[in-house]
Amino acid sequence: MTADLRRSPLHSRHVDLGAKFAAFGGWEMPLEYADGGVLKEHTAVRTAVGVFDVSHLGKVSVSGPGAADFINACLSNDLNRIGPGKAQYTLCLDNATAGAVDDLIAYLHGPDEVFLIPNAANTAEVCRRLAAASPGGVTVTDRHGDYAVLAVQGPRSAQLLDALGLPSEHEYMSFATARFGDASLTVCRTGYTGEHGYELVVPWADAPGVWDAVLDAGAPLGVLPAGLGARDTLRTEMGYPLHGQDLSPRITPVQARLTWAVGWKKPAFWGRAALLAEREAGPRRLLWGLVALDRGIPRPHMVVLLGEVPVGEVTSGTFSPTRKLGIALALIDHATGLHEDDEVTVDVRGRRAPMRIVKPPFVQPSVR
Amino acid sequence: MIPDDLRYTPEHEWVRPGQPAVRVGITDFAQDALGDIVYVQLPDPGTAVQTGQAFGEVESTKSVSEIYAPVAGTVVASNTRLADEPELINTDPYGEGWLVEIEPTDPDGTGQLLDAAGYRELTEK
Numbered sequence: 001m002t003a004d005l006r007r008s009p010l011h012s013r014h015v016d017l018g019a020k021f022a023a024f025g026g027w028e029m030p031l032e033y034a035d036g037g038v039l040k041e042h043t044a045v046r047t048a049v050g051v052f053d054v055s056h057l058g059k060v061s062v063s064g065p066g067a068a069d070f071i072n073a074c075l076s077n078d079l080n081r082i083g084p085g086k087a088q089y090t091l092c093l094d095n096a097t098a099g100a101v102d103d104l105i106a107y108l109h110g111p112d113e114v115f116l117i118p119n120a121a122n123t124a125e126v127c128r129r130l131a132a133a134s135p136g137g138v139t140v141t142d143r144h145g146d147y148a149v150l151a152v153q154g155p156r157s158a159q160l161l162d163a164l165g166l167p168s169e170h171e172y173m174s175f176a177t178a179r180f181g182d183a184s185l186t187v188c189r190t191g192y193t194g195e196h197g198y199e200l201v202v203p204w205a206d207a208p209g210v211w212d213a214v215l216d217a218g219a220p221l222g223v224l225p226a227g228l229g230a231r232d233t234l235r236t237e238m239g240y241p242l243h244g245q246d247l248s249p250r251i252t253p254v255q256a257r258l259t260w261a262v263g264w265k266k267p268a269f270w271g272r273a274a275l276l277a278e279r280e281a282g283p284r285r286l287l288w289g290l291v292a293l294d295r296g297i298p299r300p301h302m303v304v305l306l307g308e309v310p311v312g313e314v315t316s317g318t319f320s321p322t323r324k325l326g327i328a329l330a331l332i333d334h335a336t337g338l339h340e341d342d343e344v345t346v347d348v349r350g351r352r353a354p355m356r357i358v359k360p361p362f363v364q365p366s367v368r
Numbered sequence: 369m370i371p372d373d374l375r376y377t378p379e380h381e382w383v384r385p386g387q388p389a390v391r392v393g394i395t396d397f398a399q400d401a402l403g404d405i406v407y408v409q410l411p412d413p414g415t416a417v418q419t420g421q422a423f424g425e426v427e428s429t430k431s432v433s434e435i436y437a438p439v440a441g442t443v444v445a446s447n448t449r450l451a452d453e454p455e456l457i458n459t460d461p462y463g464e465g466w467l468v469e470i471e472p473t474d475p476d477g478t479g480q481l482l483d484a485a486g487y488r489e490l491t492e493k
Contacts, residue, residue, distance in 0.1 A: 038429040
């Protein structure tokens with residue numbers, strides 16, 4: 001089965017570090033490391049610095065005259081809100097249903113060049129939809145295997161980049177290009193942990209050298225390699241959606257409370273009509289946070305109940321290493337009128353675990 | 369790490385033979401596969417269990433695993449320290465991380481269980 005999975009250029013580094021691997025979006029990626037474990041890796045990111053190999057993320061370049069205008073007419077967020085050198089969280093919606101085909105980051109290089117980082121599993125589909133719609137002169141190139149991505153995240157991440165001679169001062173959601181030895185890197189002030197951090201987009205062949213340098217320079221700062229297990233607990237504490245769980249082709253940004261990433265005033269983007277209609281009618285369900293009131297740990301697909309009545313479903317749920325209790329994101333039927341501070345239960349393998357409805361994040365972010 | 373003086377189940381529990389009760393935990397192999405354990409649910413003393421019956425849960429950051437009774441009998445003790453220190457199962461699965469003690473209905477009940485060599489063979493498959 002693993003024969004079909006793609007591997008990062010850092011795979012042998014992970015093997016040497018005793019990583020346990022998991023299949024994710026068609027890639028075999030490290031879940032946790034022998035000297036770490038989810039809790040230790042999570043804590044390193046919250047209190048010091050961690051480095052993640054997220055090379056499974058997609059990389060797509062959209063180039064040619066009017067590339068930015070083209071992307072702005074397809075994806076949900078308004079690219080005119082940012083200038084060149086800035087990045088933006090945006091959504092690729094299905095034009096008929098406004099369900100989320102993907103959520104992604106768009107890096108605006110200029111009017112004729114946009115770089116996209118979609119989710120691993122959705123990259124081919126995003127490319128297919130964009131390529132099919134692209135006007136003459138604009139090319140959409142899937143560069144999944146051209147770049148590795150290393151996420152350096154945590155309160156000491158700026159110190160780590162300084163030690164490597166890489167730019168660290170640029171503001172949140174912006175990016176800079178830099179040389180590292182013979183390699184040309186893009187250093188983005190982005191991340192998926194809620195901490196101050198960077199994502200380094202590195203040419204595939206240069207990735208092992210950069211990875212080694214990050215671990216060496218980070219050693220005095222307490223850096224730990226961190227896997228997808230910690231990445232998931234970190235992002236869940238922030239209430240960041242994971243596509244395929246909290247967001248999907250069956251879940252719209254109105255339901256997932258991502259309307260801040262929708263350029264409502266734009267004349268056109270995919271899914272606009274369906275999304276406007278849903279906003280007008282009111283969504284059928286809404287994404288809320290749940291905090292466990294006892295030792296129960298909610299998990300995806302568990303049923304949320306009000307009394308005996310099913311009122312929703314957990315989409316992401318885990319143990320919060322920071323708060324040391326169960327937390328979840330759950331889609332809850334809007335018609336119930338359930339709101340912040342209301343109490344529900346979650347069916348945890350036959351036991352009714354009491355939970356309180358909250359507005360995420362579960363832990364205060366410190367991205368800036 | 370598979371101690372020679374213990375007995376094992378195919379579900380990755382270990383049993384330390386004893387009189388009048390046997391001590392039960394999960395193996396090093398099991399704790400490693402589960403990852404960081406954050407929550408343990410155990411039966412109260414006095415609970416009667418049948419062989420193979422799910423009687424508790426061990427939950428890690430990423431998954432949950434049921435614990436099955438390796439022998440039939442009555443639970444006479446559970447490791448109360450695990451409520452606040454579930455990580456003991458990770459750090460010392462055969463010692464401080466024990467789960468329960470069961471007084472077997474059949475004092476020879478552990479004879480059906482795997483020995484260390486048999487369990488090692490199972491984990492190496």
